[in-house]
Amino acid sequence: MATAAAEARTQPVVIEESLAAKVVRLLAKAPVHLVLIFIGLLWLVPTLGLLFTSLLSPENLTEKGWWQVFAEPSLITFENYRNLVGNEGVVDALVTTAWITVGATILPIIVASLAGYAFAWLEFPGRDWAFLAVVALLLVPVQMALIPIFREYNRFGLYDTIPGLVLFHTAFALPFAIFLLRNFFAGIPKDLMEAARIDGASEIKIFARLILPLGLPAIASLGIFQVLFVWNDLLVGLVLAQDNQPIAPEIASQLRQFGANLEVIAPASFFSAIIPLAIFLAFQRYFVQGLLAGSVK
Amino acid sequence: MAVEERSETGRVTRGREVADIRLERVTKRFDDVVAVDDVSLAIERGSFFALLGPSGCGKTTTLRMIGGFEEPTGGAIFLGDADVTGLPPYKRDVNTVFQSYALFPHLSIFENVAFGLRRRGQRGDPLKRRVEEMLELVALPGLGKRKPGQLSGGQQQRVALARALVNSPQVLLLDEPLGALDLKLRKQMQLELKRIQNDVGITFVHVTHDQEEAMTMADQIAVMNAGRIEQLGSPDELYERPRTAFVASFLGASNLLRGRAAGEGVVRLEDGTEVRVPAAALAGRTGPVAVGIRPEKIRLAAGESNMLEGVIAERSYIGVSTQYIAQTGTGSITVYAQNTDHGPSGLAAGDRVTLSWSPESTFVVDALEEERR
Numbered sequence: 001m002a003t004a005a006a007e008a009r010t011q012p013v014v015i016e017e018s019l020a021a022k023v024v025r026l027l028a029k030a031p032v033h034l035v036l037i038f039i040g041l042l043w044l045v046p047t048l049g050l051l052f053t054s055l056l057s058p059e060n061l062t063e064k065g066w067w068q069v070f071a072e073p074s075l076i077t078f079e080n081y082r083n084l085v086g087n088e089g090v091v092d093a094l095v096t097t098a099w100i101t102v103g104a105t106i107l108p109i110i111v112a113s114l115a116g117y118a119f120a121w122l123e124f125p126g127r128d129w130a131f132l133a134v135v136a137l138l139l140v141p142v143q144m145a146l147i148p149i150f151r152e153y154n155r156f157g158l159y160d161t162i163p164g165l166v167l168f169h170t171a172f173a174l175p176f177a178i179f180l181l182r183n184f185f186a187g188i189p190k191d192l193m194e195a196a197r198i199d200g201a202s203e204i205k206i207f208a209r210l211i212l213p214l215g216l217p218a219i220a221s222l223g224i225f226q227v228l229f230v231w232n233d234l235l236v237g238l239v240l241a242q243d244n245q246p247i248a249p250e251i252a253s254q255l256r257q258f259g260a261n262l263e264v265i266a267p268a269s270f271f272s273a274i275i276p277l278a279i280f281l282a283f284q285r286y287f288v289q290g291l292l293a294g295s296v297k
Numbered sequence: 298m299a300v301e302e303r304s305e306t307g308r309v310t311r312g313r314e315v316a317d318i319r320l321e322r323v324t325k326r327f328d329d330v331v332a333v334d335d336v337s338l339a340i341e342r343g344s345f346f347a348l349l350g351p352s353g354c355g356k357t358t359t360l361r362m363i364g365g366f367e368e369p370t371g372g373a374i375f376l377g378d379a380d381v382t383g384l385p386p387y388k389r390d391v392n393t394v395f396q397s398y399a400l401f402p403h404l405s406i407f408e409n410v411a412f413g414l415r416r417r418g419q420r421g422d423p424l425k426r427r428v429e430e431m432l433e434l435v436a437l438p439g440l441g442k443r444k445p446g447q448l449s450g451g452q453q454q455r456v457a458l459a460r461a462l463v464n465s466p467q468v469l470l471l472d473e474p475l476g477a478l479d480l481k482l483r484k485q486m487q488l489e490l491k492r493i494q495n496d497v498g499i500t501f502v503h504v505t506h507d508q509e510e511a512m513t514m515a516d517q518i519a520v521m522n523a524g525r526i527e528q529l530g531s532p533d534e535l536y537e538r539p540r541t542a543f544v545a546s547f548l549g550a551s552n553l554l555r556g557r558a559a560g561e562g563v564v565r566l567e568d569g570t571e572v573r574v575p576a577a578a579l580a581g582r583t584g585p586v587a588v589g590i591r592p593e594k595i596r597l598a599a600g601e602s603n604m605l606e607g608v609i610a611e612r613s614y615i616g617v618s619t620q621y622i623a624q625t626g627t628g629s630i631t632v633y634a635q636n637t638d639h640g641p642s643g644l645a646a647g648d649r650v651t652l653s654w655s656p657e658s659t660f661v662v663d664a665l666e667e668e669r670r
Contacts, residue, residue, distance in 0.1 A: 191399035194366055199413035199464070200387040213403045 047273065054080055054266035061262050080267045090268045093250035097231060097272075099162050100246055104169035105226045108177045109219055111170070116181030117211050121193060122203070131182065137175040145172075146239050153240060160241045168240060169230050177222055184218035185211055220286030228276045247272045316375075317342035317500045318363060318468060323372035325358050332358040333369070334524035340502060340517070345494050347503045347515035351547070355524040356504045357472055363502060364470050365389050376467060390467035394474045398457040400445040406432070406456055407441035413464045431459040434493060451482045458490075462497060471503045475510065487513045508548045512536070520544050536591075538578070542662045545589045552595075552630045553587045555664055564588050564661065568626030572603045573656040585664035593633040594658035597621065597644060601653035605630070609648045623650055 052066035055076045069075055084090055118124075119131045149168060150159070158164030188211065196206050212219070234248040245253070251268050254261065316339040325333040333355040340346045348356040361367040363374060365386035373382045381389050392413075400409050410428045411419075419427070432438050435455035445453055454474060461469055474490070475483045491514050494501045505511050511518050512532040519529045520543070528535060528544045539545035542553060556566040562576040564586055572588055579586070607625035614636075621632045621644065630652060644650060 189397060189399065191395040191397045192401060194386070195393070195395060195399040195460075196401075196412070198364070198386045198392055200416040201412075205416070210401065 047270075050266060050270045050273070052076075053262060054270045056080075056263075058263040080263045084264065084267045084271070087264060087268075089250055089254065090247070090264070093245055093247045094272070096162060096244050097246040097248075100165045100169065100237075101227055101230045103162065103166035104173065104230045105223055107166060107170045108173040108226060109223060112174055112177030112181050112222070113212065113215065113219060114207070115174075115178045116185050116215075117207050119178065119182040120185040120188075121211075131178075134175050134178050138179065140175075142172055142235065146236075150239060160244050162244065165236065165240055165246070168236055169226075169233070173226055173229070177226075180222055181215065181218055184215055188214050217286050220283055224280060224283050224286070227279050231272070231276045316340065317344075317377060318502065319375040320359070320363075321373045321375070323359070323362060323369045323374060325355070325362060325367060326370040331524050333362070335372075336524075336526055337372075338519060338526065338529070340500060343498055343500055344516045345491065345501045345503065345514055347505060347511035347518045348521060349505055349508060349511040349518050349547075350521035351506055354521040356506075356521050359521070360393075360470050360472055360502060360504045363468070364391055364393050391470060392461040392464065392466040392468075393470040393472065394454075394457045394461045396473045396476055398445075398453045400453055400456055400460070402445055404444075405441060406437070406443050406445065406448070409445065409456055410441075410459045410463055412460065417464065427463060431463050434462070434496060435459045436489070450478055451486060454478065454486060455489075458493065462493075462499075465497075466499065468500045468502060471501060473504055473506070475505075475507075483510070490514060512548070520547060522547075537658075538660050539589065540660075540662065542587060542589075545660070545662060550592050550631060551589045552592060553589050553662070554627045554630075555585065555587050556627075558583050558586050562656070566627045570605060570626065572659065574659045574661055575656060578659065578661045580661075582661065582663070587662050587664045589660045589662055590630075590654050590658060592620075592631040593618070593635070595630070595632045595652050595654045597632060597634055597650055597652065599651045599653050601655045603656060603659065604651055604653045607650055607652055609644055609646050609650055612644065612646055621650075623652060625652070 049066050052069045053061070055069065055078070056064065056066065057075070057077045057079055060075055064075070115134075119127060119134075153159040153164050158167070192210060192214075193206055196210055201209065231246075232248060233246065234252065237246040238249040238252070241249070247268070251265060251272065254264055254268070318338075318340040320336055320338040323333060323336050323338075324331065336355075336359060348359055350356045358367060362369050365381070365384060365388075368383060373380055375381065376389055376391065386393075401412065404412070407428055410431055411424055414424050414427060428441065429438065432441060435458050437452060437455050437459070440448070440452070445456065448456065454477075457474070471490075475486050478486060487510055490501075490503075494514075503511070503515065515532065517529065518532060518535055520527045520535060522543050528540050530538075535544060535548055539548065539551070542551075545551040545553065554566055554572075556564045556572065558579055559565040559571065562574055562579060564572045564574055564579070566572060566588070574588060605625045605627070607623035607630065609621055610624045610629065611620075611622040613620045616636070618633045618635050621634065623630050623632060632652065
């Protein structure tokens with residue numbers, strides 16, 4: 001067929017590169033790579049330091065620095081982690097944080113994707129004004145809402161509960177989430193929606209079969225943002241919880257109780273840092289795609 | 298339902314003039330811009346109909362109103378006998394091939410074609426058979442597992458066609474479907490579209506700005522300009538007897554000479570030459586008119602009853618024909634001479650020449666209109 005022939009012609013021509021050329025090319029890029037590697041290592045030092053600190057026994061902690069682990073690998077012990085499992089405060093806080101993070105990530109995604117679709121593709125009176133109002137809410141600082149919400153939560157029995165924290169994080173995530181998803185969805189070609197509509201697809205079907213799969217990069221990066229933010233939150237957990245505190249305030253309170261009890265703080269901090277890191281690494285492909293969401297098509 | 302007769306191939310027999318689509322005084326206004334201005338139109342069942350015009354003439358808006366994507370500001374649209382004005386797209390027995398193809402990028406070719414069937418609750422073997430049948434119709438069997446991004450433009454075009462036809466709509470709308478293809482592929486797809494239309498026998502309404510594309514495929518063409526239909530007819534009617542200066546110059550090239558009507562079938566040109574035209578072409582016009590002749594209908598010698606004297610100003614040899622521009626008392630006239638004999642013709646720039654053409658190949662349009670353009 002003529003089509004096939006035309007395609008064959010447009011195949012890129014592969015030019016063999018000589019060994020010398022390869023070496024020259026690598027050398028030319030070497031300075032850039034060296035700088036990047038250096039910056040990367042510099043950034044890793046605190047994390048590695050925390051890891052090795054958490055692997056030293058309490059006695060060694062006061063006398064030696066974590067870098068001495070390299071000279072004496074025998075210093076490494078997993079005792080701190082064993083003790084951590086026995087530390088009810090930290091374990092409970094990790095479980096609580098996990099619940100809050102799951103709830104406060106899924107809920108805003110559901111609400112914001114529905115709202116984003118409506119703002120992007122449904123026509124209703126006052127749509128653009130309503131969207132503008134949502135965008136304006138981006139400017140409301142969390143601190144401003146803490147005290148009123150604290151009082152309302154006491155009244156409704158939401159203080160110190162997981163649903164209470166989920167709702168708070170959801171509410172403050174929504175303006176940005178709706179803004180991001182609406183802009184991404186608006187970039188999906190209108191013809192696709194019309195093509196589906198001719199075939200009798202309802203709005204719900206269009207949402208589920210077209211918008212969600214096509215919007216996955218934006219939704220995934222929104223999810224990562226939200227997981228990182230909620231997991232690492234200190235302020236909201238500190239103000240709106242007491243016995244059910246998430247991990248960040250819990251670590252802070254253990255610090256207060258025992259002074260410099262590094263053998264608890266170090267493993268707990270490392271553990272709480274490694275989970276969002278793992279999630280980020282697992283989904284970083286979407287994250288990069290999603291960062292461009294709504295900006296460039 | 299309208300009375301209809303289907304032949305063995307499912308094609309509706311002609312000559313019955315059963316209108317499949319009817320527009321009655323349809324107007325569409327966007328704020329203060331009139332996109333479609335009081336258009337009435339009937340499209341015969343089973344025909345290949347083209348809406349032709351320059352960009353911004355209202356052809357796509359007309360198509361979108363038939364499809365239900367836009368609502369007319371005034372007037373009514375009928376499919377068969379049913380008034381569909383105000384109905385959403387899926388309640389009209391119509392499907393569309395979009396200029397962008399609008400294939401679902403995350404679904405396989407099979408699922409793209411099956412989309413409409415699934416919405417109608419079809420499942421399992423019948424669905425599979427129907428999809429494969431459609432892929433065969435558009436000459437893409439065995440590509441069901443691929444994603445749209447893995448196909449070439451021409452193949453994507455075929456998938457879009459299969460997806461639109463899978464539910465056997467009464468009418469298929471095509472919005473500049475070949476616009477994104479290169480010239481060679483476009484020519485091939487023109488013939489292919491015509492074959493598919495013959496096979497399925499449903500009404501195709503095709504929007505294009507390419508007059509050659511419209512002439513190749515369509516049985517009937519409506520030439521649109523500034524929201525109105527300038528002329529509606531078969532390709533040869535439009536070419537041989539254009540009724541307006543716009544149609545005369547939009548479809549092919551024309552020489553338009555200003556003059557005045559001077560009695561039954563006679564027009565006096567500005568330099569005083571009298572030209573004979575078919576009496577019907579003058580259609581009772583009086584006063585200023587313009588006489589039109591296609592460049593290929595003019596002979597570079599005496600012999601026909603309409604004649605003009607002139608001097609060759611330019612000559613360009615382009616293989617199949619030679620183009621001359623001759624200066625005459627009423628302006629410059631373009632002539633295409635077929636190179637049927639061996640070697641170049643003897644005429645060169647500066648030569649005196651007599652141009653002649655027959656009254657039958659002469660048409661008349663309003664002069665005012667020609668000046669306005």
